[in-house]
Structure formats: C-alpha cells, structure tokens
Amino acid sequence: MIVYLNGKAYEAKPEETVLQLALRNGIYIPHLCYHEKTGKAAKCRACVVEVEGIPGLKTSCNLPVRDGMVVSSKSEKVLQAQRMVVDLALSSGQHDCLSCEQNGNCELQDAAYYLGIERPSFQLYDNDYEVDDSSEFIRVDRSRCISCGRCVEACNKTVVNEVINFGNRGFDTKIVFDNDLPMGTSTCVQCGECMQICPVGCIIDKRSIGSGRNWEFEKVETVCPYCGVGCRLEVHVDRKNGKIIRVNGVEDSPTNNGMLCVKGRFGFDFVNSEERLTTPLIKENGKFREAEWDEAIALVASKFSEIKKEFGSDAIAGLASAKVTNEENFAFQKFIRREVGTNNVDHCARL
Amino acid sequence: MKFYRSHVLIAIDDNSLKAGVKKIESLLRAKLDKNNLSEEINVLETGGLGYFGTGVSMTVYPEQITYANLKEEDINDIVEEHFLKGRVVSRLVLNSTITKKYNFNYKNRVVLENSGIIDPENIEEYIGVGGYEAWEKVLTQMKPSEVVDEVKASGLRGRGGAGFPAGVKWSFTAPIEAKQKYVVVNADEGEPGTFKDRLIMEGDPHKLLEGIMIAAYAVGATKSYIYIRGEYKLCIHRLEVAIKQANEYGILGKNIFSSGFDHEIEIKIGAGAYVCGEETALIESMEGNRGTPRYKPPFPGVEGAWHKPTVVNNVETIANVPAIIKNGADWYNTIGVEGCRGTKVYTMMGDLKLPGLCETEMGTSLRTIIDEYGGGMKDGKQFKAALVGGAAGVFLPNEMLDVKMDFNSLKEYSAVLGSGAILVMNEDVDIVDILWSIIRFFRHESCGKCNPCSNGNPVLYKLIDKIRKGKGKEADLDMMIKVSEVMNKTSFCALGQSPYMPIKSAIDNFRDDFLKRMK
Ligand SMILES: Cc1cc2nc3c(=O)[nH]c(=O)nc-3n(C[C@H](O)[C@H](O)[C@H](O)COP(=O)(O)O)c2cc1C
Ligand code: SF4
Ligand code: SF4
Ligand code: SF4
Ligand code: SF4
Ligand code: FES
Numbered sequence: 001m002i003v004y005l006n007g008k009a010y011e012a013k014p015e016e017t018v019l020q021l022a023l024r025n026g027i028y029i030p031h032l033c034y035h036e037k038t039g040k041a042a043k044c045r046a047c048v049v050e051v052e053g054i055p056g057l058k059t060s061c062n063l064p065v066r067d068g069m070v071v072s073s074k075s076e077k078v079l080q081a082q083r084m085v086v087d088l089a090l091s092s093g094q095h096d097c098l099s100c101e102q103n104g105n106c107e108l109q110d111a112a113y114y115l116g117i118e119r120p121s122f123q124l125y126d127n128d129y130e131v132d133d134s135s136e137f138i139r140v141d142r143s144r145c146i147s148c149g150r151c152v153e154a155c156n157k158t159v160v161n162e163v164i165n166f167g168n169r170g171f172d173t174k175i176v177f178d179n180d181l182p183m184g185t186s187t188c189v190q191c192g193e194c195m196q197i198c199p200v201g202c203i204i205d206k207r208s209i210g211s212g213r214n215w216e217f218e219k220v221e222t223v224c225p226y227c228g229v230g231c232r233l234e235v236h237v238d239r240k241n242g243k244i245i246r247v248n249g250v251e252d253s254p255t256n257n258g259m260l261c262v263k264g265r266f267g268f269d270f271v272n273s274e275e276r277l278t279t280p281l282i283k284e285n286g287k288f289r290e291a292e293w294d295e296a297i298a299l300v301a302s303k304f305s306e307i308k309k310e311f312g313s314d315a316i317a318g319l320a321s322a323k324v325t326n327e328e329n330f331a332f333q334k335f336i337r338r339e340v341g342t343n344n345v346d347h348c349a350r351l
Numbered sequence: 352m353k354f355y356r357s358h359v360l361i362a363i364d365d366n367s368l369k370a371g372v373k374k375i376e377s378l379l380r381a382k383l384d385k386n387n388l389s390e391e392i393n394v395l396e397t398g399g400l401g402y403f404g405t406g407v408s409m410t411v412y413p414e415q416i417t418y419a420n421l422k423e424e425d426i427n428d429i430v431e432e433h434f435l436k437g438r439v440v441s442r443l444v445l446n447s448t449i450t451k452k453y454n455f456n457y458k459n460r461v462v463l464e465n466s467g468i469i470d471p472e473n474i475e476e477y478i479g480v481g482g483y484e485a486w487e488k489v490l491t492q493m494k495p496s497e498v499v500d501e502v503k504a505s506g507l508r509g510r511g512g513a514g515f516p517a518g519v520k521w522s523f524t525a526p527i528e529a530k531q532k533y534v535v536v537n538a539d540e541g542e543p544g545t546f547k548d549r550l551i552m553e554g555d556p557h558k559l560l561e562g563i564m565i566a567a568y569a570v571g572a573t574k575s576y577i578y579i580r581g582e583y584k585l586c587i588h589r590l591e592v593a594i595k596q597a598n599e600y601g602i603l604g605k606n607i608f609s610s611g612f613d614h615e616i617e618i619k620i621g622a623g624a625y626v627c628g629e630e631t632a633l634i635e636s637m638e639g640n641r642g643t644p645r646y647k648p649p650f651p652g653v654e655g656a657w658h659k660p661t662v663v664n665n666v667e668t669i670a671n672v673p674a675i676i677k678n679g680a681d682w683y684n685t686i687g688v689e690g691c692r693g694t695k696v697y698t699m700m701g702d703l704k705l706p707g708l709c710e711t712e713m714g715t716s717l718r719t720i721i722d723e724y725g726g727g728m729k730d731g732k733q734f735k736a737a738l739v740g741g742a743a744g745v746f747l748p749n750e751m752l753d754v755k756m757d758f759n760s761l762k763e764y765s766a767v768l769g770s771g772a773i774l775v776m777n778e779d780v781d782i783v784d785i786l787w788s789i790i791r792f793f794r795h796e797s798c799g800k801c802n803p804c805s806n807g808n809p810v811l812y813k814l815i816d817k818i819r820k821g822k823g824k825e826a827d828l829d830m831m832i833k834v835s836e837v838m839n840k841t842s843f844c845a846l847g848q849s850p851y852m853p854i855k856s857a858i859d860n861f862r863d864d865f866l867k868r869m870k
Contacts, residue, residue: 168799
C-alpha cells in the first residue's frame with residue numbers, strides 16, 4: 001500500500017496510522033498524547049494533517065492509512081494550526097524550562113522547537129496547584145501537565161493499578177489519584193509507569209531532581225537484579241561522579257515492555273550505600289573480619305564437607321535468591337544436588 | 352363521557368409551577384365547588400400553552416379565552432364573572448395579538464399538536480386524540496424494514512442540531528445482528544435558550560413514548576433509554592407516569608399486542624453537563640463514566656451504549672415519528688421544503704412582544720417567525736440581531752431576516768438551525784455582552800478532553816473580557832477569530848468547534864459594537 005506523505009511515496013502497513021507511518025520513516029509530526037504503548041487518544045490535536053479529498057484537518061494519530069492517500073503534514077495551513085494548538089498547550093501551564101527536570105527530554109519542548117514557538121502567546125495558568133511531594137519517589141507538579149492522558153491510560157490499562165484519573169472539567173481538568181488524594185496517601189504503588197510515560201515534566205523522579213541534565217548521563221541497559229522476571233532496565237549513569245541517577249524500563253523489552261516495579265525502578269540506593277558489603281567477612285570470636293574470596297570459599301567448603309561427613313547430606317539445605325538469574329539458580333540447584341547430594345533445595349520466591 | 356359546559360386547561364409547566372399554579376388551581380377548584388359549578392366546568396391540567404413569561408395561565412374552551420399572569424386573588428373574579436355570569440374578565444386576558452398567534456400556531460403543529468390541549472398525565476386522552484394508532488399500525492401491519500423505509504422516505508432530519516436524516520441513521524442499525532440493541536432519546540437539552548424538548552415532554556409525553564417504540568421496533572431494540580436533564584423534574588414525573596400507564600395498558604412491556612415484540616423504557620437522569628448532550632458523551636455518562644465524547648467511528652449506531660448498536664435521536668425527532676407512520680411519508684413531504692421536511696419547534700426569546708414557543712413549517716422565514724409568532728419587536732424598538740441556534744449559533748443581522756429557516760437555506764449564510772433557539776435583540780443590545788456570555792458558557796462547559804477547546808476557550812474569554820472592560824485592541828478581534836478558527840478545525844467534538852460561528856458572525860456583522868468599546 002502506497003501513501004504519499006509530503007510529496008513522497010511510502011510503503012504503508014495495512015494496520016498502521018498516518019502518524020505511525022510518518023514516525024517509522026523518520027518524519028516528525030508533533031504529537032503529545034499518542035504513545036505506542038497507550039495508543040491513540042486524539043486529545044492533544046497537535047498531530048493534525050491535511051488529506052487530499054477530505055475537508056478540514058485530521059488528527060494523524062487515529063487516521064488509518066489508505067492506499068493512494070495523499071497527506072501533507074507540512075503545508076502552511078497545517079503548520080499554522082499545529083502552531084496554535086501547541087501554543088495553547090504551552091499557554092495552559094507554567095513552562096519555564098530553565099529549571100525543569102524534563103528540559104531536553106520533553107515532547108512539548110520538541111514540538112514547540114519544531115514549530116518555532118519561542119514563548120507561549122497567552123498566559124492562562126492561574127491554578128496555583130501545589131506541588132505534590134507526598135509520595136516516596138515521585139513528585140507531581142501539575143503546573144506542567146498538558147492533560148494528555150497518557151498517565152491515566154498507563155496506570156489503568158498498562159499496569160492496571162487504577163489509581164489515576166482526570167478530575168474537574170475544561171481548563172480545570174487535572175489528574176487525580178484515587179478520589180483526589182495526595183499521591184503518597186493514595187493506593188499508588190510507586191511503580192513509576194506514569195512517570196516514565198509522561199511527555200512533560202509533570203510526573204518526575206523525586207530523587208534525581210537537581211542531579212543533572214538528561215543528556216549528561218550515559219544510558220546503560222541491563223537486567224534488573226531483584227527478581228527472576230528479568231526486567232530490562234535503562235540505567236542513567238553519571239560517570240563523572242560514579243553514580244546511578246535514575247532507572248527507566250526499556251520500552252520494547254519483551255519481558256517488561258517498559259514497566260518496572262517499585263524495587264527495580266527506585267531500589268538502587270544500595271549500589272552506592274556505605275553499608276554495602278564489598279568483601280567477604282569471616283566471623284571469629286564473635287566478630288567479623290574482612291577476608292579474601294578464596295579464603296572465604298575454602299572455609300565454607302570445608303564446613304560443608306564436615307557437616308556432610310558427620311550428619312549426612314540431608315543435613316544441608318540450599319535456598320536460592322530470587323535476585324539471581326535463572327542460569328545461576330540452575331547452577332545452584334546442580335551444586336546442591338550433585339556436590340552436596342541432597343534434594344533439599346528451594347527458592348525464596350516460593351515462600 | 353360526561354358533558355361539561357366549559358373546559359378550563361391550566362398550563363402546568365416548570366414556569367407556572369414556580370409561579371404557584373398548584374395553589375391557584377386548588378383555589379379555583381374550591382371556588383367552583385362552592386358555587387356548585389364543578390359538574391359544569393371541567394378543570395384539566397395540561398402542558399405549556401406556548402407562551403413564555405406569562406406566569407400562571409389557562410385557556411377556557413369553547414370560548415378560547417386565555418388568561419395569563421394569574422394571581423390567587425384573580426380566581427374570585429374569574430369564577431364569579433366568567434363562569435357564573437359569562438363575562439370575560441378582560442383585564443386578565445392575554446392581549447388579543449397573542450390569541451391570534453395562538454390560533455395561527457396550532458394549524459401547523461405536528462409534534463405539539465396535543466400540547467396544551469390534552470391532559471399529559473392521562474393516557475386515555477392521548478388515545479382519544481388518535482394516540483398509539485401508529486404504534487398499533489406498526490405492530491400489526493408493518494415489517495421493521497418498512498418502518499425504516501417510511502421514515503427514510505419522509506425526509507425527517509434530526510432535530511438535535513446536526514440534521515442527519517433519521518431514517519438513514521436507523522438503516523445502519525436495523526440490519527446489524529446483535530443480542531441487544533438500544534434506542535436512546537437525547538433529552539439533555541443543554542443548548543442555552545432551548546426548551547422545546549421540555550415542552551414536548553411536558554405537554555405530550557405519550558407522543559414521545561410512541562415514537563420511541565416505533566423506532567425501537569424499526570431497528571430491533573428491546574430496551575430504550577430517555578437521557579434527560581436532571582432539572583426537568585416535571586418532564587421526568589410525566590414520563591414516569593406515562594411509562595407506567597403504557598405498561599398497564601399493555602402498550603409497553605412483554606409481547607405487546609401479542610406481536611411477540613418486547614419493549615422496556617427507562618429514564619436516565621443527567622447531571623447537567625452541556626457536553627453530555629453530545630451523543631457519545633451521553634453514552635459515556637449513561638454507562639457511568641466521565642462525560643466526554645468518544646471517537647467516531649465506530650458510530651453509536653454500530654457500537655454505542657455498552658458497545659451495543661444504539662440509535663440516538665433527539666426528542667423532537669422521535670416525536671415526529673408517530674405522525675409520519677400514521678399519515679404516511681407522502682403526507683409528511685407536503686410539509687416543509689425540499690431536503691428539509693416537516694415542522695420545527697422554536698423557542699423565541701429576547702426583545703419580542705411574545706417570547707415563547709412556536710411550531711411552524713421548515714423553510715418559514717425568520718422574519719415571519721419573529722413578526723407573526725413572536726409578535727414583532729417589543730416597545731417599538733428596532734430589530735438589531737437574532738442569534739439563531741443557541742450558543743453554538745450565528746448572529747444574523749437585519750439584512751438576513753428573510754433567510755428561510757431550514758438546514759440547507761441557513762447553510763448558505765454559514766448559519767445553522769441548531770436546536771431552534773432564537774434570541775432576538777433590539778437596538779439597545781450590545782453584541783459584545785452577548786458574545787461575552789456565550790464564550791463564558793463555552794469556557795464553563797468544555798469537558799477538558801482535548802487541548803484546543805479546554806485551553807482555547809479560556810483564551811477567548813480573556814480576550815472578550817478585556818474588550819468588554821474597554822481594554823481591548825482591534826488586534827484582539829483578529830486573535831479571537833484566529834484562535835476560534837483553529838479550535839473549529841482541530842477540536843475533538845462540536846463543542847470546541849462551535850465558538851467560531853458566533854464569534855465570526857458577531858465580529859463580521861457587528862464590528863462597530865466592538866470598536867465602540869475600544870475608544
Ligand atoms: C456539545 C453538544 C451538545 C449537544 N446537545 C444536544 C442536546 O442537548 N440534545 C440533542 O438532542 N442533541 C444534542 N447534540 C447533538 C447530538 O450529538 C446528536 O447529534 C443528536 O442527539 C442526534 O439526534 P438527531 O439526529 O435526532 O438530531 C449535542 C451535540 C454537541 C456537540
Ligand atoms: S515540561 Fe517541557 S516545556 Fe514544560 S517546562 Fe518542562 S521542559 Fe519546558
Ligand atoms: S506510580 Fe504506578 S501505581 Fe502509582 S500512579 Fe503511577 S502508574 Fe499508577
Ligand atoms: S501528568 Fe503527564 S502523562 Fe499525565 S496527563 Fe499530565 S502531561 Fe500527560
Ligand atoms: S471539543 Fe471541548 S467538549 Fe469536545 S472533547 Fe474537546 S474539550 Fe471536550
Ligand atoms: S497525538 Fe494525535 S491528538 Fe495527540
């Protein structure tokens with residue numbers, strides 16, 4: 001199927017929308033509410049395009065492709081409308097990018113940049129929302145919310161925690177947690193899905209505030225150390241200071257599709273903790289002393305052998321950690337069964 | 352049937368209730384009793400008589416004398432003078448032009464033919480004037496597809512604002528195989544200045560029920576809902592009474608007239624959001640969700656309430672159906688104009704001699720409606736503008752008074768028939784003030800779903816408020832047009848698309864009013 005976009009022919013997939021076709025081919029059309037995970041919402045109206053044979057403008061995020069369709073996303077008429085629409089979104093809040101955590105990583109900013117909007121034409125913001133700092137890991141600053149609805153969709157449909165919805169009407173529409181409770185006292189489980197999917201700086205990671213700009217960090221992909229699900233993480237690392245700044249889920253990962261739980265997303269403070277063990281410890285006369293790995297392993301091996309000789313293999317049991325990988329768990333049970341010689345092996349996730 | 356010398360019809364509607372009609376009615380009955388007249392004079396409650404702002408009013412038949420603005424102390428005079436001595440109490444009579452209008456008015460009526468004539472809370476009166484004959488005809492003589500074809504052939508177009516042909520809408524839903532289908536009557540009537548549906552439901556609730564049943568039979572729905580504004584207490588009461596009576600008479604319910612067709616009608620009460628009159632937001636609200644519009648397609652006719660095929664029609668649309676079925680599409684095609692058949696109910700307000708309600712043929716000129724039904728301009732003032740179609744309507748100046756009132760003719764003036772509200776303004780009215788209140792309305796009613804409407808309306812409000820306070824510049828007018836035009840092109844639903852029409856027509860036709868505020 002061929003679709004003509006801004007005068008060029010593209011091969012389109014039958015199920016996709018005009019916006020998806022454009023993005024797949026590296027053509028930017030401003031879009032603030034659409035996200036591949038939460039799908040089309042048709043709320044922001046920034047993605048409007050012109051289609052030959054259809055009067056008026058159409059939102060491309062919910063416009064199915066048709067063979068031979070002729071679409072323009074760059075005509076003056078389209079750009080003018082997009083500019084006003086994005087201008088209105090900018091005017092609705094307090095978008096002083098200078099100190100915003102999302103600066104440089106903000107989809108509203110990207111749209112404004114693309115359309116050449118230097119500053120909002122109107123000053124509408126007068127809600128004086130207080131910043132909601134009530135929860136452990138997440139800050140909510142509604143003055144930057146553009147009511148795109150992604151967080152609502154994400155919380156209800158993606159992670160199915162059913163905490164966020166919209167409250168009030170019209171210009172006063174705002175996101176609310178449960179029946180308009182502070183996030184910290186609501187039923188929110190701090191999974192952070194809403195935070196990751198928010199296109200602007202409204203729902204943000206509290207602990208990374210002020211630690212640097214998004215572009216300063218190296219993005220390292222790894223597997224979550226906590227449990228056997230093996231969610232893929234994108235760890236934002238500040239190399240200069242040797243620190244992890246924040247953790248995101250990897251969006252197209254087959255295990256977690258961008259989602260994480262509170263531990264995987266926020267539970268990384270152990271990495272730089274003072275209390276973290278960095279060498280094995282051996283207890284002597286009721287007191288721990290630091291030891292080398294070889295010494296520690298030799299000690300454990302000799303103790304196990306003693307127990308096995310004196311009381312038999314079944315006097316030993318092995319309990320594996322959920323924080324290790326399947327391969328490590330496999331090796332562990334092999335060790336208990338074959339080297340120790342007992343079937344007393346289990347896993348903490350079964351408790 | 353008992354014979355009475357006179358019948359007194361007392362209008363019981365929201366307005367008269369506020370004016371204390373119940374007290375006056377009981378006084379009247381007591382007084383008649385006392386004079387041994389209750390066997391001669393029959394007092395009947397009926398719906399609105401079609402005037403607005405006339406307080407408690409009643410019409411005495413056969414003389415056809417209408418008394419208006421009645422107070423408790425007037426009852427004595429009426430009974431003693433009129434009923435005992437046969438002398439009309441002229442000081443209480445609605446002026447003679449009004450009575451003329453009243454006669455004129457009834458000739459053309461289809462949906463309001465019984466309003467103000469029968470007792471809306473008595474099914475026998477409705478049956479007595481030929482009610483439910485169409486329903487019987489449908490059940491005993493017609494196949495559902497024939498009903499759809501008849502309505503299609505009648506050319507009936509939706510009266511909720513958009514003017515979509517009703518028969519065509521039904522023909523999408525009728526052939527769908529589904530376990531459950533619904534008919535939903537849109538009685539939300541949120542358009543400012545519109546109260547035609549209220550008067551239809553107050554005056555003749557059974558006509559609406561009959562229309563619903565015919566529609567339901569045509570599309571194969573076994574359940575219908577009437578989604579009604581919560582403020583319409585009297586309508587709700589009368590519909591409840593009517594549904595109960597229809598059930599008792601076996602006109603509604605299981606296996607109606609042994610036809611094997613079952614039908615149930617339920618009333619759903621709205622919570623007062625304008626946007627919930629938009630059919631998909633209405634469905635969301637009915638389902639118990641936030642009242643915001645859904646994306647179309649799928650259209651409700653295919654996937655509506657609880658994702659089942661659902662026909663949504665306005666009250667007035669449905670109220671036309673019984674007459675079409677009873678008299679046939681050919682008859683209906685003799686009324687109105689090509690492409691726009693039947694009558695239209697208007698609510699006329701503003702600086703008219705006789706603000707109120709009228710029903711007249713589609714294609715009647717605005718001038719005729721204002722002069723003949725509205726009684727012309729009040730206090731000898733000059734006409735300045737008419738806002739036609741409610742808040743989402745268009746300001747028409749003097750030069751456009753001869754426009755024919757139907758969907759197609761108005762389109763030529765970039766105007767809309769909308770809900771049929773006509774606000775007439777005289778030379779003293781400042782369009783800036785009217786536009787200000789319209790924009791304030793939209794700002795308040797925007798549902799917040801989409802960005803251009805929820806943020807555009809506050810922008811428009813700031814601009815018009817600035818102009819109204821004398822702080823505006825000419826560039827603000829251009830900005831209002833620019834913003835509302837983008838809202839018109841990009842908003843999710845017709846609410847956000849609407850402010851452009853009143854703004855553009857106000858600024859184009861009455862620019863001087865705006866400039867005057869800028870000196
Ligand atoms: C903001 C908005 C408000 C509306 N309000 C009403 C209403 O109060 N009553 C109504 O019948 N239609 C209303 N409509 C139109 C309905 O969406 C729908 O078109 C109509 O109920 C269909 O019935 P009809 O075809 O019989 O006209 C409204 C539409 C919009 C966009
Ligand atoms: S949310 Fe985006 S546009 Fe708003 S202040 Fe932050 S970076 Fe700027
Ligand atoms: S953190 Fe998770 S549970 Fe809490 S509001 Fe966001 S998405 Fe919902
Ligand atoms: S908080 Fe973010 S994701 Fe949620 S509606 Fe506002 S801008 Fe969208
Ligand atoms: S146009 Fe207005 S009323 Fe309609 S969906 Fe958008 S915000 Fe809601
Ligand atoms: S991306 Fe299309 S409307 Fe928001």
